[in-house]
Amino acid sequence: MIAEIGQYALILALVLSLLQVALPGWGALKGDPVLMGTAGPIAFALFAFIAFSFGALVQLYLASDFTVLNVVENSHSQMPLIYKITSTWGNHEGSMLLWVLVLGLFGALVALFGTNLPDRLKALVLAVQGSIATAFLAFVIFTSNPFLRLVPPPGEGRDLNPILQDPGLAIHPPLLYLGYVGLSVSFSFAVAALIEGRIDAAWARWTRPWTLAAWVFLTLGIAMGSYWAYYELGWGGWWFWDPVENASLMPWLAATALLHSAVVMEKRDALKVWTVLLAILAFSLSLVGTFLVRSGVLTSVHAFATDPARGVFILGILTFFIAGSLALFALRASELRQGGIFAPVSREGALVFNNLFLTAATFSVLVGTLYPLALEAATGAKITVGPPYFNLVFGGLMLPLVFAMPFGPLLAWKRGDLLGVAQRLMLAAGLAVVAAVVIAAAADGSSVFAPVGIALACFVIIGALTDLAERAGLGKVSAKVSLRRLAGVPRSGYGTAIAHMGVGLCLLGIVCEASWSTETIASIRVGDSLKVGTRTLTLERMENRTGPNFRARVAVFAIREGAVAKGTLEASRRTFAARQMGTTEAGIRTYGLSQLYVSVAEETADGHVSVRASYKPRVLLIWLGAVVMAIGGALSLTDRRLRVGAPKPAARRPAKPEPRPVPAE
Amino acid sequence: MISASLFTAFALMTAAAALAVLWPLGRTRALKGAREADLAVYRDQLAEIGRDRESGRLPPEQAEAARIEVARRILAADAGRETVADPAAAPATWRRRAAAVAALILIPAGAAGLYGALGSPEIPGAPLAERLAAPPDRGDIAILVRRVEDHLAQNPNDGNGYEILAPVYLRLGRPDDAARAIGEAIRILGPTAERHSARGEALVVAGNGLVSADAQRAFKAALALDPKEPRALFFSGVAAEQDGRPAQAAAIFRRLAAEAPAGAPYLPMVRAALARAEAEAGPGAAPAAAAPAAPGPSAADVQAAAAMSAQDRSAMVRGMVDRLEARLTEDPNDLDGWLRLARAFTVLGETDKAQGAIKAARAAFKDNQEALGRIDAAEKDLARGG
Known part of the structure; x- marks a missing residue:
């Protein structure tokens, strides 16, 4: 009975998702506020039914109901309670249901928090979100149905894949999916903006929290996956450049780029077209990741089951959304008005630099991941693109990016003073050089990698601290005033500094692990x-x-x-x-x-x-760094202030003692 | 069929889904335009700049520059917006009605249609705890097996438990477990010919009909204890056949057929195997071309037969006989086929049909003296063994 109710709820969700596309879409087309107003309630109902269905599946696992094929294949009645719950998504069907659940959750959250959105934008966003839900619900129901029944039921299940019988399964997939699927919201916003043909700083303000939230979850999800692989697979490595890992790294890189370009757009009304493109690319890459993992193109721990029909279905979804959104982009991008001009040396310029390198890095990973597959499909030759390629190309792209990182936040908007910034970073650079010399001396100068890596990491960490010190006017005003100023630095400022510090810590861990293990x-x-x-x-x-x-x-x-x-x-x-x-x-x-x-x-x-x-040595810094990055992101997320880039650096004036203002809105 | 409680649940869920669409359609609401929403953001931005400036976090010059930038955005937002403020963008009642009707039809019809195709309302849920608590006469074999398994986990030296479990495993399609269980029974209760050959049979089924070296060892052990153990003999024959020694196989099958008590359930299988082995071995039989025309049970058939109850087994034999008869009716020029059919009917106790087959064979080969001789011999043989 529970299985059938779960099945029915899932089917109702599919029907509702179709209506979530049709009714608000029609309303947006005709400017009908009542039809557009259906978007929110349908999105809530959609989430409720998916959640109900998911809950039913969890209950079936808890009760070891072996009339359900999925439970038989992935459960064992003697498993501890936690694994009975987690095995719900420790298999292909269940994990796709979790994917759809998260999608429904984000739809409902947009409906809940989107009260400040214009009706048309909100209706379009939810309609696009609904179309993604339709595609994936259909995928689950028609090719990966978790509610298929089995008669007569066996007396015991076939157990969950032992590698997955680990607390990691309780954390890693939900976090990763919150990240992957969270990017669908930025995507829906981008597509909605393209349909509407208008986009502005307010748009960036509305999409910011979604991108940021998705990025935080993706960061944590990837870090958790890496740590899990490290302790469970028994090889002691923390990153294998495995296609499945790359599949999660690519959307992360694109999302990181998006996060930074969206800042430019929100504060300076510039880089609009680029930001929209990145929003499309980020989610497209997360769809590519889902395809790679779920289609069975790759065989790994993650490919629970392989079935050609599934691959073709996901490929269809992938083509529709990626090609469709890019076509829309090609059609409409020219209509988006550009705004905000800036000099090459400025905060904007630094963020463009960041974007260029992140995009190139994403592309290098994409090539390294897909080239072997394409070659095998075309010629049948099996090759592996391994760590040497990635370390060289990806590492080569990341080094200048990481080096430039401390400069960005110190540059002023619109036009910056590179020399001045360089002077302010002298302390950080000096300490980094000292660190390099000490390391080189201690390590007999045998390797250049370790001293350079450590120096770079120190530069990034101290550079991030310099940013905060500058904002507080440390050394220029009295300690009391600078302390007060420090308290007044917006949380997004702390977020930036902490996230950048996280990158430095992560790098420190990587260098230590690689050099002195x-x-x-x-x-x-x-x-x-x-x-x-x-x-x-x-x-x-x-x-x-x-x-x-x-x-x-x-x-x-x-x-x-x-x-x-x-x-x-x-x-x-x-x-x-x-x-x-x-x-x-x-x-x-x-x-x-x-x-x-x-x-x-x-x-x-x-x-x-x-x-x-x-x-x-210091291996924990690798994941700790990622967690620190995520903390920075979360801190920035809690900063609900509206951001306007104040151009032109000016002499600072002593601040009057005032309490911190309550956030606007 | 769909139970009342399930139907009620479905009805309530459908109603809730429909309500989620109908409820917002019943509300009248004013359009919140892009312009107002944008302006709200910009107003907030202006207010924030003001607050930052007063608290001293933003120097006046910067605040002024930022204020100008926001003002520029407000103007831009105003300029781009005329087309959207369209008076025709009023809610139209007909659209609302159309949407409501569409929802009321699509939700129940779509859900019912899809569920009809995908759902299995006739299968009740069966949580494990409930099944374990149910009285044992419910016919839930899997749970009975599980109970015995749990019992054996507690009492690993209960040989009878394993002995009971083994054939059940075989029937449930778990030959590996069956072989393991008999192995345990042998360990605890001691070896018998019967047990060894049962274990061998399970191994053969596990190997998809192939008599592996392991299985052969088991049958040899059985025959060492009892040289007449029919199952072990039969599979030794199959092994010989699979090893490419059909003559030896035929000899084993012949001996088995001769020694078998009248009406033994395995006789038809033995005779079919014998015919096949003879066809492969005998120079008197038709050459290679005839081999595909006389298909005996394939390895898969043997495997299936071994895993079956006596009743199922005779059903399988019945099916093979029917197939053979149909083929011979179409193409009567197959002497071996007719003789095999006659033998099969005799075994199944249908002597009339056996006689019919003999008659048909005579009719088909009336010009062939050698064939007629064989038919006569077969008839005598059948009358004796029948």
Whole structure:
């Protein structure tokens, strides 16, 4: 009964999504306020029915109702509660339903928070949003129906893919989808603006929070995915340039570019056409990502199931939305009035620089990801575009971008003073050079990468702090006044500085991990030891343990530093009977920001175990940096002030003591 | 059929969906134009600049510049807007009615149509806990199996449990589990010919009809304990056949057919296998060209038959006999076919039809002395074995 109700709710959602396209669209065409007014209530109802349907599926998983094929294929009655819930989206059908749920959520949020939008724009935005919902609901219902039934029901399910039986599954997909699908809102706004043929600074003000929110979630989602891969796959790497990872990186890069160009548009009414194009590209790339992951073109952990019909269907959706929106763009872009002029050296100019490099970086990742696929389709040759390509091209594009990052926020709008900015960054640059020299001296000058990387990271972090210090007038006014000014810096200002600092921290982690990780691989027996860095690991014993739906073979290591015992560490391999599959559970010990990482392979008959142990200094900074970026974004999101770029730098005057104003609106 | 409670739920959901569309159609509201919305944003921006300036966060010159910029935007917003403020943009009642009618038709009809095509209202939900709590006579085999499994997890040395479970696994299409269960039974209860050959059979089914080395070992073990164990003999024959030794296979099948008690359920299969093996081996039989014309059970058939209950098995045999008969009616020039058909009818207890087949064979080969001789021999054989 619950399965059928869920199915019916999903079908009703499909019908409603069609109406969400037709009625507000018709209303916008005719300027009929009543018809346009249906957009909001339909969007709420659409979300409610999708949520109801999703809830039904969760309930089926909780109850282990094996009359539902999807539950049979991806669940096990002995799984812990949390995995029963998360297995709802730990499979193709369920994860697409989650995708649609998030889409419905964003539609409802636009309806809820869009009260300040003009009717026509809101109706058009929701109509475009509705068309995306129609396409994906149809995809779920016709090619990936999670509510298919099975008679007679088996007595036990086939279990969730063991790799996915991890708390990461509770966090990573929802965050990533909030990011992917959140970009649909900027996309809908862009398409609506193109249909209307007008776009202005107010438009940028309305789209800003959506882009920002999507970007924050995408950042966290990618970071979580990377950390999950790091500790679960047992290779100890944090980024593999795997096409699926690239699929999430591309929309992130495009969204980052969009975020920055939207600032220019909001404050200076410039870069309009470009911003609209980026909004289209960002969501298009997230559709490409969905296609790559869901169609089965790629086989990886993420391709739960492969079915050609699905691939063709998603390809159809992809073509329709990308080609359609780009065609619309080609038709209407010339009608958008340009505004706001600026000198090349200015805040706007810096943001254009940022956009150029981010777009080029996106393109380099796109080429590296799609070229092997295209080549295989055309000639049948299988090639892999691996880390060397990406490190060189992507890294090469990111270096100048990161170097320029501290300059941007210090430049004034409209026309800036590069020399003045450079002077103000002297301290940051000086400290960075000192750091480089110290590192080079300590590392015997064997590698240029580490000192340069560390220097760049320091420059970015200190540069971001310089921005805040400048805003507070540190050193120019009394400490008390500058403290007050610091408190008065808008949250978006803090957001920028913190997010940029996050980039620096992330870079710092990457450089440290790449330069100073030590790894030891050895085949040892119980009682043997191996050395990793300054620590000695002794395999104390191997033991068997039983989990709810798996058996584990656990290697227990004793850690010693010199002669001092420093506790134990456990690495294990789990075997899941239902799927006859195993997973590696790396043993990880965290020391501050550094980690000791141990993974074990299958035991041989004579009791030898292959052990891979590495010490990764400051590795946590990689993800911590991403989290800091997201915090910056979130801080900026809470700043609901309206932004107007005040041109022309002027001598600062002491501020009068006044409390911070309440945000406008 | 759709139950009353399910129907009520569907009706309520449909009504809610329709309401979500009809409710806003019933409201009258004024258009919130782009101009007002834009101006609201710009007014807020102006107010904010004023506040920033007063609090000293924005120097007066900058504030003034920003104010001018916003003013410019306001003018631009005004200029671009004349076309939109269109008096015809009033809500029209007919449009509202059309939308309402469309919603009232499309929502129930669309949902019912799609659900009719996709839904399975006749299947009740069955949460695991409920199934486990239900009395065991409900015929929920999967749950019975699960109960035995749970029992065995607690009492891993209950050999009888495994013995009971194995054939059920085989019927449920889980031959690997079946083989494992019999293996456990052998471990606990000790080996018998019957158990070894049952395990071998499960392995054959798991291997899609192929008698693997593992399975052969199991059958050898069975025959070591009881050289007459029919199942082990049969599969040894199949193994010989698959290894390309049809003559040996035919010998095994012949012996099995001769030793079988009258009316043994496996006889038709043995005879069919024998005919096939003979056809492959015998120089007297038709050459290679005839081989496809005399299809015995394929590996898949054997596998299916092994996994079936006696009743299902005879249904499968029945189907094969019918196919054979149909083919011979079309093309009667197949002596082996007729003889096989006659044998099959005899086994199925339909002696009249067996006689009919013999008669038809005689009619088809009335000019062929050698064939007639074989038919006579077969008739005698059938009368004896029947």
